[in-house]
Amino acid sequence: MITRREVIETNEMIQKENLDVRTITMGISLLDCMDAELDTCCKKIRDKIYNKAKNLVKTGKDIEKEFGIPIVNKRISVTPIGLIGSSCCRTPEDFAKIAKTLDDVAKEVGVNFIGGYSALVSKGSTPSDELLMKSIPLALSITDRVCSSVNLGSTKTGINMDAVRLMGDIIKETAELTKEQDSLGCAKLVVFCNAPDDNPFMAGAFHGVTEGDCVVHVGVSGPGVVKTALEKVRGENFEVLCETVKKTAFKVTRVGQLVAKEASARLGVPFGIIDLSLAPTPAIGDSVADILCEIGLEHAGAPGTTAALALLNDQVKKGGVMASSYVGGLSGAFIPVSEDQGMINAVEAGALTLEKLEAMTCVCSVGLDMIAIPGDTKATTISGIIADELAIGMVNAKTTAVRIIPVIGKGVGETVEFGGLLGHAPIMPVNNFSCDAFVNRGGRIPAPIHSFKN
């Protein structure tokens, strides 16, 4: 029998410490929607997504009510559109039409984001992949809920530097086309190395070709719960610290597992994975940076930050893995700047720089995330930043990503407001020494050797 103390503990986590299920994401394969006619393809896409996801939002709300746990986002991920549009799209505008279809059906079923406006080009790009990449600025400027991602490299293939160079331009162009909204389009565009096929989190979610027809993934969260648990073990040694994080992660993940199973049963769709991520929001008390401070740092970015983040990330996984039957996605601590009030404070205090963030991404998921930089940053510099981050992922066989926003018309010292879950961010300085000659070489960086495993 459940005790009153346990009931109170759970409800305090929910009410005071922002425990929630961050997202239920339905992955839908669109491979059977391919067609030689663009209009037919769009219609098939709309119909399939509508049929699969029409009850998603209602089911999510029912579960929220019955268990008393908020499910913040209900989302959809689809097969990379670079594949789906390959036989009917002849121009970037054709691809943008598919983006519009995705946006319309997302609004129709009531999800807040739909991911998968994507291309997988880790080794090379097909003509349709190139068209999709070139259509991203237009697609993100005419849609509200579509998220775009491009996988530019992997440990097995190396890094496609031609595509890295192109994406530097695309990010700038997207910023330009959405400059009226502080370059918001770039907040919905992420580039990856080793992108997972089953990630439920935006902006990088897409339904990989290794997945089944339709599947439900759940992303859990709960930085506030971890922070509160750590407040009770101040001054204790690392063993106590790690055990506390692990136990808390276990509890948080069990809730995610319950919600995932329930959603899967009610929707009649197989359960895919739980993504064990500590995902912050701009809400006070829902911050990964605050956990780092609780571990013993004055600000995120102080010496010791990378070590603290490494242990946090590892303990979250150790606790979470046992709590769920299938774990996947990104699974780790997210360190977005604009979506985490503690990170914003650290940047404003001068404690946290782009370079330190890059070091932090070596030990956690996922990468340079939601970082606002001056609008006049050169495209090649953005490509250079991307190449550095992807190299970390490639060599360490982990997922890394870049979601960076050159805010047109703004410079260092100014602030940008994205609103809602995307938050606000101070514009961070960028190292402006040139990498033009490096980025413009063309070709790809070969895959690294990993001790001749084969």
Added chain:
Amino acid sequence: MKKTIITVVGKDGVGIIAKVCTYLANNKINIEDISQTIVHGYFNMMMVVDMNESSKSFGEISSELAEVGEEIGVVIRLQREEIFDSMHRI
């Protein structure tokens, strides 16, 4: 069969249990366990109930109980037992 947990939290006053139990009785909801305490003047109650005989849906009962709570100045929550089970039991 699946159980439901009701929690009632708020400032202590006369007749809180009576009000809640009357509502439950009128809706054929059986109370299987009940425990209650006062901490610093705050009323804190937990009930385990069986709602299988009730003709109303979970959502309806949840909203109506929340209204009962508002009338008497306490917060009443209705949650399925599984969320606590999954978090606290392996």
